[in-house]
Amino acid sequence: MATTTLTQIDLKELAADVVRRAMRMGATAAECVVGEGSEFSTAVRLGEVETLKESGSKALGVRVFLGQHTANTSTSDLSTEGIDQMVRSAIELAKVTSEDPFAGIPEASQLGQIPGDLDLYYDDVYSLSTADRIDYARRAEKAAMSADPRIQNSEGGSFDAATGRKVLANSHGFVGEYQRSYCSVSAVPIAIDEQGKMQHDYWYSMSRTLKKLESPEEVGRIAAERTLRRLGARKVKTQRVPIIFDQQTSRSLLDHIFDAVNGDAIYRHASYLTGKLGEKIAGGNITVIDDGTIPGGFGTSPFDSEGVPTRRTVVIEDGVLKSYMLNTYTAKKLGLATTGNASRGLAGTPGIGNGNFFLQPGTRTPTEMIADIKEGLYVTEFLGFGVNLVTGDFSRGASGLWIHNGELTFPVEEITVAGNLKDMWLNVAEIGNDLEWRGAVACPTIRIEGMTVAGE
Numbered sequence: 001m002a003t004t005t006l007t008q009i010d011l012k013e014l015a016a017d018v019v020r021r022a023m024r025m026g027a028t029a030a031e032c033v034v035g036e037g038s039e040f041s042t043a044v045r046l047g048e049v050e051t052l053k054e055s056g057s058k059a060l061g062v063r064v065f066l067g068q069h070t071a072n073t074s075t076s077d078l079s080t081e082g083i084d085q086m087v088r089s090a091i092e093l094a095k096v097t098s099e100d101p102f103a104g105i106p107e108a109s110q111l112g113q114i115p116g117d118l119d120l121y122y123d124d125v126y127s128l129s130t131a132d133r134i135d136y137a138r139r140a141e142k143a144a145m146s147a148d149p150r151i152q153n154s155e156g157g158s159f160d161a162a163t164g165r166k167v168l169a170n171s172h173g174f175v176g177e178y179q180r181s182y183c184s185v186s187a188v189p190i191a192i193d194e195q196g197k198m199q200h201d202y203w204y205s206m207s208r209t210l211k212k213l214e215s216p217e218e219v220g221r222i223a224a225e226r227t228l229r230r231l232g233a234r235k236v237k238t239q240r241v242p243i244i245f246d247q248q249t250s251r252s253l254l255d256h257i258f259d260a261v262n263g264d265a266i267y268r269h270a271s272y273l274t275g276k277l278g279e280k281i282a283g284g285n286i287t288v289i290d291d292g293t294i295p296g297g298f299g300t301s302p303f304d305s306e307g308v309p310t311r312r313t314v315v316i317e318d319g320v321l322k323s324y325m326l327n328t329y330t331a332k333k334l335g336l337a338t339t340g341n342a343s344r345g346l347a348g349t350p351g352i353g354n355g356n357f358f359l360q361p362g363t364r365t366p367t368e369m370i371a372d373i374k375e376g377l378y379v380t381e382f383l384g385f386g387v388n389l390v391t392g393d394f395s396r397g398a399s400g401l402w403i404h405n406g407e408l409t410f411p412v413e414e415i416t417v418a419g420n421l422k423d424m425w426l427n428v429a430e431i432g433n434d435l436e437w438r439g440a441v442a443c444p445t446i447r448i449e450g451m452t453v454a455g456e
Contacts, residue, residue, distance in 0.1 A: 011036065012177055015060070015169035018083060022064050023171055025091050029065040029105050030171045033305070033346050034058075037164035040126070044137040045156040052134070061346030064090040068099040074347035102332040106306050108172040110328075110338065113303040114310060119296040121179035122209035125161040133159050136185050136216050143220025144189035148228055155188035155200060157220070166301075174307040181208055182298075185216050187223040193231040199411075201226035201381075206438060208296050226380070229401065233411035236402060236455045242376040242429065243417060243451050244369060244403070247436060249379045250443040254359055256421060257288060258441070260389055261315055261323070262352050263330025263341075272392040272422060273321060281321045282425035285362070288316040290325060292340065292355025299356040299440030306342040310355055313339045319426075325352050358442040362431035366445040369430050371406040377453050378403055379417060392421035416454040424448050 015032040022030035038056040042049060061074035064087070071093035075086040128136070141157030160183065167177040186204035193199070203223035205214035245253060265271035273281060282288075292310030294300050303309055306328055314322050324334070327342035327350050343353025370378065383397035395418040401408040432445035 011165065011167045012169070012175050014078070015167045016175050018060065018062055018087065019169050019171050021084065021087050022062060022090065025087060026066065027064040027091060027094075027171070028067055030062060031105055031306070032060060032062045032169050033344065034060040034167040035164065035346055037162060038126070039160075039162040040133065041158065041160040042134050042137050043156045043158045044134060044141055045154055047138060047141070049134055050156060052130075059346055060086075062087055062090050063349070064094050065104060066091070066094045068101055068103050069094045069097045070100065070103045070349070071097055072347050072349065102329055104328065104332075105170050105172065106308050106328045106338065108174075111170075111172055111174040111303075111307045112309045113176045113307075114293055115302075117295075118178070118293070118300050118302060120208060120300060121163070121181045122211075123181075124210045125181045125183040125208075126163060127210065128161075133161070139216035140185050140187040140220045140223075141189075143217040144187040144224040144227075145220075147189075147221060147224035148191070150191045150193070150228065150231065151189045151224055152192055153190040153198070155190060157187045157216070158185065160184045168303070168305065168307050170307055172307075176303050176307060178302050180301075183207055183210055183213055185213060185219050187216075187220045189220075189224050189227045191227045191231055197231075199227060199230035199233065201230060204438070206298070208298075229408075230399070230411045230413075233399065233413035235414050236377075236412055236453065238452065238454045238456065240450065240452050242373050242447055242449055243453070244366070244373070244376065244378045244445060244447045246366070246378065246380050246400075246445055247434060247443060249382055249398070250359075250446045251439075251441050252382055253424070253446070254288070254357065254441055254443040256387055256389070256394075257316075257425070258325065258354055258357055260421070261321070261325050263324050263326040263334060264352055265389060266324050267330055267333040271389050276321050277324070279321055280319050281422070282316055282319040283428045284319045285431060286316055286319050286425060286428060287314070287360040288358070289314055289360065290339070290341070290355050290357045294356045297356040297440065298437065299354055301355075304340045304342040305344040305350050305353075306338070308338055308340040308342065310340045313341075325354065327352050354440055356437070356440055356442070358435060359431065359444060359446070361433050361435040361444040363433050364430065366432045366434055369432055369445060369447055370403055370408065373403045373406060373447075376403040377401075377412065377415075377417070378408055387421070394419050394421050394424065412455075414455070417451055418454060419448075419451040423450060
């Protein structure tokens with residue numbers, strides 16, 4: 001695990017000093033974000049290195065308030081002159097912006113951070129030599145291509161690693177910082193059937209630490225399995241059948257829920273869930289939680305981008321909408337309290353981001369769920385985007401596997417699945433027990449009744 005270094009202390013002092021400069025120049029409130037990071041990525045195709053990138057960055061941004069006027073600026077010039085110019089520019093910009101009665105940083109009483117080690121940073125993601133990193137990507141691709149003679153081509157294997165530090169300070173005296181690390185490995189094989197038709201699929205693993213990353217061989221093996229099962233895909237006739245969405249596609253459906261409870265969409269009346277707090281908007285088996293405090297989580301941090309402690313928020317409980325996702329601005333707009341979900345880069349006003357956002361799992365395996373279906377569709381991929389958050393209308397291209405008498409029988413492609421998010425979440429017949437974290441949003445396999453599969 002990481003230990004505090006002089007660089008970390010300097011960055012905290014730098015952020016606090018920028019805030020003091022802004023206040024001396026006439027700001028009534030100010031906040032500063034400092035970001036520092038390094039990234040590495042490599043992609044290998046057919047055993048040969050196609051891309052190799054390594055970069056580092058350090059920059060800061062300031063947000064100033066002159067009463068209810070506000071402005072943001074940022075710079076990568078960390079000299080005294082560069083920082084002074086950035087702060088002066090922000091002050092001058094604020095003088096010409098329109099007043100916004102909802103603008104401001106959180107109250108001092110709202111600020112704070114989760115104490116202790118949240119298991120977010122490991123030095124080992126950068127412990128591999130460049131040759132070993134390339135070897136990770138090469139091994140993932142090789143495992144996929146050697147799995148079956150029908151896999152004769154590849155879109156490549158990849159390995160990525162990154163570390164980052166974020167520091168936030170504001171004029172209420174808050175100063176906080178944290179580090180994160182990340183690494184991933186993936187493979188995208190291409191298979192060819194007897195008619196010469198190609199199919200591809202992928203698999204990946206990601207982790208905060210190299211120790212918990214799945215082996216390249218395992219990633220390649222699963223990528224090959226997913227690709228081979230798509231060979232011989234065909235269309236099906238248009239019909240209404242039970243649909244099972246695998247972890248990847250159900251996670252996409254859960255993303256739409258987050259978008260619909262996002263405070264920005266709510267106060268703009270751009271979501272079908274506007275004004276629905278306290279109402280039943282999903283089946284009684286649906287409980288959705290946002291938790292920014294889970295140790296090691298990809299959506300975990302000790303505080304949000306405004307210095308408010310992250311927390312566990314029950315968004316939907318037993319089908320009832322309990323909370324929107326809010327930052328300080330949207331909370332003021334709606335007459336509510338922030339949920340600690342402010343998200344921002346160095347410049348710009350804070351938006352809203354999720355912590356670890358997930359649907360609580362059920363008890364049965366996906367195989368047991370499939371076994372109950374006489375005729376149905378198992379969706380493994382969405383294509384394109386066709387969701388209207390205002391009305392809830394949902395229509396997306398898809399591919400997957402046809403279910404017949406409780407078994408996966410043949411691959412299906414060139415179809416569309418359609419419904420309305422309002423009805424879809426009310427008609428979730430079953431939730432799988434396979435909640436797995438491969439990012440900051442996770443959803444088990446789910447079965448939805450009453451949707452249309454549009455094909456021939």
